[in-house]
Amino acid sequence: MGLISKGMDVMFGDGRNVVADTVGIFRESAENAGAREAAMKDAALGQFAAEFARPRKGLFDRVIDGLNRLPRPLLAFGTIGLFIVAMVDPIWFSGRMQGLALVPEPLWWLMGAIVSFYFGARHQAKGQEFQASVVESAARAGTVQQSIRALRQMEDAPEQPATPGEPNPALEEWWQAR
Template sequence: MGLMARLFDLLFGPGLRELRKTVEVFRENTEAGEIRAAQARAAALHQFGAEFYPTQRGRFDRLMDAVNRLPRPGLALGTLGLFVAAMADPAWFATRMQGIALVPDPLWWLLGAIVSFYFGARHQAKGQEFQSRLTETIARVPQVMTNVAVLERLGERADTGSDATLALDTLTPKHNRALEDWRETR
């Protein structure tokens, strides 16, 4: 690079920087373009992750999360309770079911819509949470691949081929002056 830099300084003198700027008007600097693209990808991943994982969650958010966890267990336990009530007191259960039979159809439709929207929204929120975790996992892939390559290199051993002497030399410990001195002092 030094020779080429000197050659360009000789040819273009102090105007080399201006020549670069002029060329970059017509052709993008590839290295700078790749840096900008990598920064844009990193910023998009960071923004995507921040959207689904707020850093500060207040008491109200935690309370709402707890309340949102109640309907599914409530529906399941309520249904089991109806079975228990039907077995424990059939007459009482039949009376209650006659009352439910009087509920008008539009009210049943409204209940169905509310339950559908609740579980649909929950399904969508859980799907988005899964996608954000998947994005974080994918973002860690290059580091994991680097770690795997380093570990594979650490596990490689020298190939001694068919040379038995060389193989024995690699497995037999050599003369260690420091170890011998230490043993003598003990």
């Protein structure tokens, strides 16, 4: 019996689990990982909140936002216009396309880079605005929960007339009918 007891003490230690402690060195604790992940998310939300705390809605910002919205519709409507012109006046359209065929290839590459950078930057800016709105929504979650709780309490509470003062015979008759 003493030999088995000594063997168990060697394997599991005196009041502690040596196997679990050893495995803990090689495998991450799920509880600690969850705590670290929650702390990281809180830090990221705090950083987003600090970054987007100041709204940018001056006249200059609105004008620039308006100008940034122009290229996409202009490109789309311009392309549709080219199809229409090709059907209405094929000779004029062919002349314009022959002119485009004379544009050197490096200029096409430059045009592609400019358009790519423009739309890429716009995509990034819109992505950051979306992240800011997500942070604002997450910040309002507590207030929304409190409002829902208050609405449910009002729903469960017995209905009372909202107007104190002079009695309203029609309202009293309605209350009695219910």
